Amino acid sequence: MTTDVVVLPSTLALLPEYASAADPVADLRAACDDAVLWLMDRHPDRVTVVTAEARADNVTRGVTEPAGARVGRHLLAGFGGRVEVVSGAPSSSEAGLLVVANGSAVRDAKAPGHLDERSFAFDAVIEAALRTGDAEALRGLDAELGASLWAHDVPALQALGACVRGPVDAVVTYADDPYGVQYWVARWTCEP
Amino acid sequence: MTLKLGRHEFTDDATLMMAIVNRTPDSFYDKGATWAEDKAFDRVGRAVDEGAEIVDIGGIKAAPGEEIDAAEERRRVVGFVGRVRAAYPDLVISVDTWRSEVGRAVCAEGADVLNDAWGGADPGLVDVAAEFDAAIICTHTGGVTPRTRPFRIEYADVVGSAIADTTAYAARAVAAGVDPRGVVIDPAHDFGKNTFHSLELTRRLGEMTATGWPVLVSLSNKDFVGETLDLPVGDRLTGTLAATAVCALAGARIYRVHEVVETRQVVDMVSSIAGRRPPQRAIRGLA
Numbered sequence: 001m002t003t004d005v006v007v008l009p010s011t012l013a014l015l016p017e018y019a020s021a022a023d024p025v026a027d028l029r030a031a032c033d034d035a036v037l038w039l040m041d042r043h044p045d046r047v048t049v050v051t052a053e054a055r056a057d058n059v060t061r062g063v064t065e066p067a068g069a070r071v072g073r074h075l076l077a078g079f080g081g082r083v084e085v086v087s088g089a090p091s092s093s094e095a096g097l098l099v100v101a102n103g104s105a106v107r108d109a110k111a112p113g114h115l116d117e118r119s120f121a122f123d124a125v126i127e128a129a130l131r132t133g134d135a136e137a138l139r140g141l142d143a144e145l146g147a148s149l150w151a152h153d154v155p156a157l158q159a160l161g162a163c164v165r166g167p168v169d170a171v172v173t174y175a176d177d178p179y180g181v182q183y184w185v186a187r188w189t190c191e192p
Numbered sequence: 193m194t195l196k197l198g199r200h201e202f203t204d205d206a207t208l209m210m211a212i213v214n215r216t217p218d219s220f221y222d223k224g225a226t227w228a229e230d231k232a233f234d235r236v237g238r239a240v241d242e243g244a245e246i247v248d249i250g251g252i253k254a255a256p257g258e259e260i261d262a263a264e265e266r267r268r269v270v271g272f273v274g275r276v277r278a279a280y281p282d283l284v285i286s287v288d289t290w291r292s293e294v295g296r297a298v299c300a301e302g303a304d305v306l307n308d309a310w311g312g313a314d315p316g317l318v319d320v321a322a323e324f325d326a327a328i329i330c331t332h333t334g335g336v337t338p339r340t341r342p343f344r345i346e347y348a349d350v351v352g353s354a355i356a357d358t359t360a361y362a363a364r365a366v367a368a369g370v371d372p373r374g375v376v377i378d379p380a381h382d383f384g385k386n387t388f389h390s391l392e393l394t395r396r397l398g399e400m401t402a403t404g405w406p407v408l409v410s411l412s413n414k415d416f417v418g419e420t421l422d423l424p425v426g427d428r429l430t431g432t433l434a435a436t437a438v439c440a441l442a443g444a445r446i447y448r449v450h451e452v453v454e455t456r457q458v459v460d461m462v463s464s465i466a467g468r469r470p471p472q473r474a475i476r477g478l479a
Contacts, residue, residue: 013478024475105479112479179479 003093004042005160005188006035007130009102010051010068010153011181014075024179031174031185036075036098038187043096047076049085050099052155068100068153089159099160101153103127103182104146111180113150122149123182126157127175130186133168135161151182166191195406195445196373197246197284197327198304205468207440207459210246210286210448211239212412215268219253221413221425221450229272236276240283242452248307249273249298250288254383256339262291270297277302286329290338292316299324307331307448309410310338311380312361318368327374329408330361334384342384350389351396354379355403362405376446378408382416390416394435401443409439410448412455433458441466 012018013025014032023029039047051068058067069085076083076098084090090097103123106116122145129137138161146154167190174185195202202208213235217224226232236247251268252260260268269287276285286305287298290313295306299320306321308314311333321328332354334345347353358377366372379400381390393400400407411417417431418424429451436447436455440462449455463469 011479013475018474018478019470020473020475021470022473024473024478112477179475181479 003096003190004039005097005099005164005186005190006039007099007101007157007160007184007186007188008032008035008071008075009181009183009185010066010071010100011102011183012067012071014071016074028174028176028178028183028185032075035173035185035187039096039098040076040079040081043081043094045081046092046095047079047081047083048090048092048095048097049073049076049083050090050097050156050159051085051087052101052153053087055152066100068156072098072100086159088155089163093163097160097163099156101156101160102184103151103177105150105181107177107182108180111150111177113180115180116149118145119149119182122146122151123177127172127182127184129161130184130188131170131172133164133170133188133190135164135168135190137161164188164190194373195327195376196371197286198325198374200245200282200284200304201373202245205463206445207463207469208246208284208446209239209242209244209452209456209459210248210284210408210446211235211242211244211452212448212450213239213247213249214253215249215251215272216253218257219250220255229275232272233275233279236280236283239452240280243456244283244452246284246286246305246446247276248286248288248305248448249276249303250307250309251294252289252339254309254339256341262293265289265291265294266297269294270301273298273303274301286327290314290317292320295320295326296323299326305329305374309378309380309383311335311357311383312364313338318365318370321365321374322369325371325374327376328365328370329376329378330358330365330405331378331380331383332357333380336384342382342386345384345386345389347389350385350392351379351399354393355400358400359403359405375405376408377403377405378410381409381411382414385416387416387419390414391420394438397439397442397444406445407439407443408446408448409436409444411435411439412449412451429454437462443468 049072104119
């Protein structure tokens with residue numbers, strides 16, 4: 001059976017409660033919307049949102065839902081099918097997968113986590129994997145290194161890598177780091 | 193409430209800057225700076241560049257002074273309204289007049305709003321607004337004669353009086369056929385009021401906005417600011433903006449101003465604090 005995957009970032013700027021008059025992530029949002037429409041069209045019955053766990057510091061402030069879950073639910077707001085949200089491996093091999101994850105947030109001096117030169121190599125590995133459909137590379141990501149580079153969603157990418165085995169038809173429709181945070185929007189069609 | 197100012201409509205959450213344009217030789221703030229028609233026309237252009245949605249053109253200063261009859265008032269404003277209309281088709285043109293015959297002439301030239309700063313002194317003004325589908329500003333003056341200064345005027349409840357009079361005026365306008373979307377109320381700071389009255393109207397402006405009628409405030413550089421801070425005309429911008437912020441928090445919709453840019457910033461900032469306007473562009477902490 002073939003399933004389909006969309007990967008997009010967990011940026012809070014996509015959420016309506018943080019909307020500005022002038023959208024600071026307009027291009028990213030357009031790419032996300034296109035990709036999610038593509039996914040919903042191919043899996044009208046069921047989409048699983050795959051996220052990392054809620055960040056521990058936010059949990060201590062009372063926010064227990066992962067940012068990725070909120071972003072995923074928001075982007076799927078018009079979806080008529082069933083939406084499941086998991087932190088880790090998805091339970092169904094039939095659902096379309098919406099993996100909410102981005103790269104590091106330390107890519108320049110004005111980035112949220114300031115500049116960490118290790119970010120470029122780290123993000124390059126993820127981007128190459130997304131572009132080539134390399135599930136194994138995602139499985140092998142170092143979550144601890146990711147967290148040190150403010151890439152907190154690595155477990156979601158690892159979960160994607162763990163549930164995809166077959167050949168992957170991959171395309172990346174957006175790749176940029178406009179605020180020193182690495183975003184991708186990617187579409188995979190693959191053998192689960 | 194959705195605003196319809198003549199041919200222009202604005203959404204429920206829009207706040208509007210109304211720039212004062214005096215075709216007078218003796219108004220208190222600019223002291224005749226735009227008395228020459230070309231100077232007044234330049235002032236309109238500057239106000240538009242600064243983002244004003246409305247200009248309020250007046251031919252008679254509010255304070256007592258030389259008698260200006262209707263013929264002279266018409267000479268000052270009617271042709272000028274036509275010139276502004278032709279040059280700025282998207283601009284809302286308001287005319288500050290209490291006289292229905294002047295109102296009729298300026299509406300024929302394309303005015304969108306009749307700003308009756310003297311609170312219904314000429315009862316025929318609403319009929320002109322209805323005839324031309326113009327908006328009307330219903331102000332509270334406590335019943336004083338136009339161009340008189342307040343002297344020992346007192347109110348049992350100045351806010352209650354302002355609400356009662358302006359909403360009665362609004363109802364009269366609607367009954368005369370004015371589109372309800374084009375009826376605005378104005379407590380008229382300093383008109384028929386001392387400084388304590390104007391301060392109380394500012395403090396309790398939320399009671400006026402709670403009526404549901406859109407509220408205009410005219411605070412700019414007025415004497416209640418000057419007396420409160422003991423500052424002359426020319427040094428009252430900060431005090432004006434403080435009063436503006438309080439009125440913005442209470443939900444005033446239209447701000448009649450000399451300084452468009454500064455007022456717009458204050459109103460936008462307060463509107464965002466109040467949760468009525470999104471930030472222009474927020475990404476800090478959200479990327």
